[in-house]
Amino acid sequence: MATATSVVRSPKAPLSGKFTFADKKTTLPVHIPQFPPQRRRFTPLSASLHDSENNNGCNKNAQAVELEKLFDDAPYDDVSKDSPLHPRPLSSTQFSNSVSNGNRLRVAYQGVRGAYSEAAAEKAYPNCEAVPCDQFDSAFQAVEKWLVDRAVLPIENSLGGSIHRNYDLLLRHSLHIVGEVKLAVRHCLLANHGVKVEDLKRVLSHPQALSQCENTLTKLGLGREAVDDTALAAKYVAFRKLNDTGAIASSSAATIYGLNILAQDIQDDCDNITRFLMLAREPIIPGIERPFKVSPSIQQQKAIYKYSFLIRGGSWCSF
Numbered sequence: 001m002a003t004a005t006s007v008v009r010s011p012k013a014p015l016s017g018k019f020t021f022a023d024k025k026t027t028l029p030v031h032i033p034q035f036p037p038q039r040r041r042f043t044p045l046s047a048s049l050h051d052s053e054n055n056n057g058c059n060k061n062a063q064a065v066e067l068e069k070l071f072d073d074a075p076y077d078d079v080s081k082d083s084p085l086h087p088r089p090l091s092s093t094q095f096s097n098s099v100s101n102g103n104r105l106r107v108a109y110q111g112v113r114g115a116y117s118e119a120a121a122e123k124a125y126p127n128c129e130a131v132p133c134d135q136f137d138s139a140f141q142a143v144e145k146w147l148v149d150r151a152v153l154p155i156e157n158s159l160g161g162s163i164h165r166n167y168d169l170l171l172r173h174s175l176h177i178v179g180e181v182k183l184a185v186r187h188c189l190l191a192n193h194g195v196k197v198e199d200l201k202r203v204l205s206h207p208q209a210l211s212q213c214e215n216t217l218t219k220l221g222l223g224r225e226a227v228d229d230t231a232l233a234a235k236y237v238a239f240r241k242l243n244d245t246g247a248i249a250s251s252s253a254a255t256i257y258g259l260n261i262l263a264q265d266i267q268d269d270c271d272n273i274t275r276f277l278m279l280a281r282e283p284i285i286p287g288i289e290r291p292f293k294v295s296p297s298i299q300q301q302k303a304i305y306k307y308s309f310l311i312r313g314g315s316w317c318s319f
């Protein structure tokens with residue numbers, strides 16, 4: 001049974017007195033100006049439907065669910081606030097008070113801990129400090145404002161093709177592409193302990209993940225709800241202790257948020273690869289030791305982007 005996909009927005013985390021950067025080993029408290037706490041009522045999932053903005057073709061009959069208050073009144077904020085295991089993602093409003101952490105390369109990614117983008121950051125820059133950001137735009141801004149050194153950005157996957165929205169971000173910002181990394185994405189069906197597949201009515205995940213598991217989800221007859229990243233889906237299911245809702249996310253998200261893995265490798269294509277771009281403020285200085293890929297100037301990138309759109313209908317253009 002095919003079911004419509006909805007888009008759930010990420011929570012707008014209110015500013016709090018303390019902000020903690022993502023680092024598995026170190027916790028750096030960053031002080032944020034105090035604002036009165038915003039307590040808003042939780043909005044049920046079925047509330048305020050509107051058209052989906054961009055879900056990469058995953059939800060053909062899509063109706064988007066406006067759920068800005070998804071985590072209000074949930075343990076999300078309480079747990080995220082100061083825990084090194086659950087750092088609150090960086091948002092652009094928090095930049096002015098951020099600090100750097102020693103000598104490790106700091107790499108921004110969109111999502112919460114356990115997202116595939118975090119794995120991509122760590123693959124691209126082993127031993128880096130991966131810094132979660134609530135939006136892609138925040139990750140770009142974090143690099144531009146020198147709060148982090150690099151960002152990683154998913155740009156294409158083997159099944160769904162180009163992620164057009166992220167090409168737009170490349171155009172709007174002036175970061176340089178300094179490399180790329182490919183990640184084999186292996187999706188798991190996650191649920192709270194004690195919950196069986198038969199108990200599930202729907203799953204939450206990133207639109208790409210939902211689309212990559214289309215066949216499996218159709219076979220299981222599960223409804224789909226889109227959220228900003230796969231790990232956020234896992235976090236939501238865990239923190240809300242839902243027993244009729246699963247998440248599609250990585251096995252590391254299962255570990256981080258204490259979920260049970262009901263099924264592994266549920267993606268339709270066993271060769272499920274996502275390509276991530278590595279972004280920096282400065283272009284690569286070509287070395288003589290080994291061959292390098294050319295990082296085009298912003299103008300060249302724009303031209304290539306437009307060209308790729310015209311000639312290839314928006315598909316990936318290898319730089």
Ligand SMILES: O=C(O)C(=O)Cc1ccccc1
Nearest residue numbers: 115116117206208209229230
């Ligand atoms: O949601 C995530 O975890 C991401 O990093 C984005 C994503 C989603 C699905 C496949 C690859 C990347």
